[in-house]
Amino acid sequence: MTAVSTQLSFFDTRKGLFSWIFSVDHKRIALLYLYSLITFFLVGVTLGLLMRYELLNPGKDLVEAKTYNQIFTLHGVIMIFLFIIPSIPAVFGNFFLPIMLGTDDVSFPKLNLLSWWVYIVGALMALSTLVFGDGPADTGWTFYAPYSVKTGTNVTMSVLAAFVLGFSSILTGLNFIVTIHRLRTPGMTFLKMPLFAWALYATSWIQLLATPIIGITLLMITAERVLGVGLFDPSIGGDPILYQHLFWIYSHPAVYIMALPAFGVISEMLPTFSQRTIFGYKAIAFSSLAIAFVGYFIWGHHMFTSGMSGTARFIFSMLTFLVAIPTAIKVFNWVATLYKGSINVQPPLLYTLAFIFQFMIGGFTGLVLGALATDIHLHDTYFVVGHFHYVMFGGTGFAFFGALHYWYPKIWGRMYNITMANIAFVIFFIGFNMLYFPMLIVGLMGMPRRYYDYLPEFHLPNMISTYGSWVLATGLILMLANLAAGFFKKGPKVGRNPWNGITLEWQTLSPPPVQNFDRMPEIPLNGPYDFENKPAIKE
């Protein structure tokens, strides 16, 4: 190939709004996703802060009970369906999977664009309940029957929104599977793929196979509400437990749709900032597949108190513990990757370390909930709320922001202010733990979740948690402002490889040209993290 490094970046080829919202370039679609995701995330955070404010003191602080119930439902729906499920795959997967595989786009660029549009339609449907009809649903994001069949709020619209969003997720999954099978550059065998690609591969299979089940379940709710078909409401001949089974058959595997891509990102950042190969490449790659597989069979652990038979509880609890094993293996391999590295402490590494710490807390509290005796006490308490925020926010959320700091210079070709990023990180980290750790405590004390008001003995931890939410918000604002400043006020330009990374995206220009590579990417000899034989990268 010719050595013209003056190729136009994907930002500069075409201009104007339409060149973005109808673009089939995977990089532009990734950014469309990024901007929309961050917007919805901020809406979700605002709702979260409102909830925390309401819980500052016992009694009413801000809103009525019904409004509070609608807020936590919308918060859950937004954070799950609009933020965390699409987050890493739709943004960083879209942007970097083709580049890491050495190819110029995903297999079906038009489907890719369609999936963003479907996402936007679903998002608008979910948010439309704020303005139209009888107000946003007040059922919790789980839409448990029969309450969801009986309540007068706009459940039908919220449920249909989740249904539509499912298609967006399926399309992305399908696209990635085919891309990974068909479009790897010559020489890039499966076992030479970066671990991020492996993680997306496992995730995509879950998206493809599990999402249809929730689709059907949500349609069943709609049929019951609109047509009066007795499926889940016992007063018209249905079975509420059936709903729970169907819901969690999807929603437990969905937990791995949220977690696996984060594992992938972490497995990229660790080698880069340790400047050495990942410890146990195959163990990490295959444990993703094992988690995806076992994850299908443990949904019942959400229903230990629903009156399931003892045998079912025994089996679901046992299988739940099994899924902890591949997860533990990953953590050990990550920590071992730091061993004898040459560690460069930069903002993305800080997010990585925080991820490992917080994800461990999420995992260990998960074990507490997976054990039958303790779950009988802790099920549906704030312990669960603390647990899943540690996994989804402290884990996946931190990985997402780590990835944003990691790939930022590649995407925009500029660097943010590193000192500021470090300061923001510290505040964010402290705020996060101050916000969620007290929830674990108050849950152990016996405070149920989805509680508008609480007994006086739960006051102190709730107060600390609310103060924590303000610290976290400060960190978040600083972080985003710093990233935005690097972008608008034009932070210093960077070359191809500011972090001295090794995967293929670091061989091309920052930002990449439309075709992704201005010269043929060179694949490292012995696997993706072979720092000893790292191809020399000329600017």
Place this chain on the structure above:
Amino acid sequence: MRASASTFAQGVDFSLYVIVGISVFFLIGITIVMLYFVFRYNKKRNPVATNIEGSHKLEVIWTAIPTLLVMVMFYFGWMGYKPLRKAPDGALEVKAYGQMWKFSFEYPDGRITDSLVVPLGKPVKVNLVSRDVLHSFFIPAFRMKEDMVPGKDNFLWFEATEKGRFDILCAEYCGQLHSYMLSSVTVVEDAQYEQWLASTAGTSNEHPGLALLKQNACLTCHSQDGSKIIGPSFKGVFGKTEIVVTDGVEREIVIDEAYISRSIKQPNADVVKGYMKGLMVSYEAVLTDEQIASITDYIKTLQ
């Protein structure tokens, strides 16, 4: 944490200590190792990295150890839980009803109460019944909860080991006033319990209609003083002209005996404008016509 006040609580607390103990040990250990590596192999101290691909021996070790530990955790979790599903023969049986947003209890002798009174050190089996949506019967001090599922029988049992009054909370979200769905269990000496049982179930000079309203949790949603809770207040409602929505069409009606009876039996047939449909369940199978008449009688007095 709160006092542990049932035999079951000891099993729960023990498995909690086992799991949390192991977890905290690993959490702290791994975090310290991680931070030490970041410090020790910082590029200032270690400019050149050593590539280590992995180690089969370590992989085996750190697969085997977690496997063993999680099986230990599972075992204690299971052992702590097992007693919960087998109520001893001869346990005192009480029926607990959950409905938006009130618990009520029915004793074998037919008395109905708002809160539980149980004897110390005797097994008590609570049969859980929901009259509308999901609820969950949760006694934190006893470390146990079990869902109340409409249309499906469920139960839990316990043996209290400490005297006192303990909170009962609803742990499964059940709508607007979920967080106010509270009750309590009072644990007393055997003798005191017998005494309580023997006391005539408080034959007060309360209007029988009011007693029915209380028993059936009507008053959690309908006030007697004109304030709006979830449903329309009972004050002045008899003889009032209201606009109701029937099958999506608004019409004007006058509230009489027939209307009240229909509202109790088919609450969603006519819904007063401005209120939510679907929240009230039918009491057709719960209340007899005489009881409904008695309720209507009482409502007439609220002018």
